[in-house]
Amino acid sequence: MSLTIYGCYRSRASRNIWLANELGLAFTHVPVIQAYRVPDPQAPDAPLHTRSADFLKVNPNGHVPSIDDDGFKLHESLAINLYLARKHGGPLAPKDAQEEGLAVMWALWAATECETHALTLQQHLAAFPPEKRKPEVAAAALAALAAPFAVLDQTLAQGGGFVMGRRFTVADINLAEVIRYAKPATQLFEAAPHVKAWLEACQARPAFTAMWQARDAEAA
Template sequence: MTLTIHGIVRSRAIRNVWAAEELGLPYTIDEVGFGPEGSRSPAFMSAINPNGHIPALSDGSLVLWESLAINLYLAKKAGGTLAPASLAEDGLMTMWGFWAMAEIEQHAAPIMYHTALYPEAERDPALRQKHIDAVHAPMGVLEAHLKSHGYLVGGRFTMADLNLVCCVFYLRFTPEIIAAYPAVKAWYEASMARPATRRAFALRGE
């Protein structure tokens, strides 16, 4: 059955599009954008995501939201090398996914907004700096892990890597942060150069 990814590629829905491309899963994109006509519409919030956010995934009668959880589901659905090969790997991939959101994304997102995405008048340099200071500790943890393991789990590229790369992606407007961590930089750049990544990001014109 064809999967439906609800959302637009210029949102966290790109994470799920990239995952589906990696896994070779057929999907369609239901172009739900932002605002009262999109993710905040009563119809979308009652049928798909009561939080009013994108992305969400429909797989038959199953509806999932939370981009990184969707990706872990897709990996297990498709199987193959991106999926956990054991319960232990499943636990580690879940751990890294929660960590990606709790330790990296919570700082990387405001860094991105206050560096580039908000109009200049709305940028807060002090808040930006606070998050830059805070992101170095988890980036150091990631650097140490990648230096000794190459990948997050199982010595191969898995959905754990894809999920975390999607959060490190928010540091793209501050490349000096990524460059301070050579193992992270090499892993990030290799992940962003994968054929499936390019196919997904081509949908954004990137």
Template sequence: MLTIHGVTRSRASRIIWLCHEMELPFRQIPVIQAYRLGDPDATDAPLNTHSPAFLSLSPAGAIPVIEDDGLVLSESLAATLYLARKHGGPLAPADLAEDALMMQWSFYAATSIEPDALTILFLHGRARPPSDEDGAIIANSAERLVRPLKVVEGHLSSRSYLMGDRFTVADINMAEVLRYAQGHGDLMSRFPAVMAWLEACQARPAFRKMWESRAAEPE
């Protein structure tokens, strides 16, 4: 059986959402990020990204990691693309061209959107109002996201999903990256096609199932 190492409050959410979409059974080992613990190296600390047992599996010390039929894979986008290809079906590429396009959109999300979207998530999503310094950082990140979001907006303005009228693994990868910036209403409201697509993705039962399990985890 597929094993996913990592709590759902991590990039493991992408893999878990995909598994629910494909009705693919999996076992989850809730490895938590070391930075979320007061002393991750304490003898009574929960399994985390500093734990020797986890580092023996992933020397980079980052979650998620999957194990599947002897394969150990430690990048979430590589894992989703691999699982989609392996198991096939409507979420997977139908041919080489679709495979290339799914990789294109997944890599675009990771390289052109995710860094600034994560900055917005970490600073904009805090309980307290951002400081002037944090506000400036958020504004700069939002401004840098305008160009790549215009690209996604233009693409989605004439189609329901990234690959046309079919929901695929590429939508999961892009949606989970854009979720990080979703709370920045002033930015996202400028891209109505992106927002409509994101809402449709997040209305799917498989996403809701993943989100419920994520919400049940400690913050």
């Protein structure tokens, strides 16, 4: 059995590495970097990146992460996590068809309702240099996330601090890795105390901290 995860830690591959840590999976990590971060992607000595010919054989879309699980190739970080959880089972996996539906629903919800706005907040409140930040863009993203945060806050309040099954699952990992992008907007979390406590608990897990330490050690 051989699992390979393609993608640097400073990418959505972090989601898959966190889950692999939670599941205790042995895997090979191939740190493919995003092409836009490479000064000259065409240079002979360029690091392996998302437009490299060797990586395009793995994922012709030219995005990370991807996995190769004994010859089975899969892309899209949230789908990869759902696959790995289903394959390896245990308490992190959906226990029945209803939970399977919920796990898929929350993954799609995170991607469609939250991720773009959360990334915008991260960029315009923290990641971009001050001269490139646009307060009006951040304000629009902040307003767009108010309702989804309220929905998630109510779900967590009713679910004992988890999004499904009253236990920590792959659904929490997929959601937490999207919601964390919005952390610079502290007012969102103050207005949603259950979301704040949940994210803190998720990120206190040893499997997350191991992933994050490796991420911090990776070149920015």
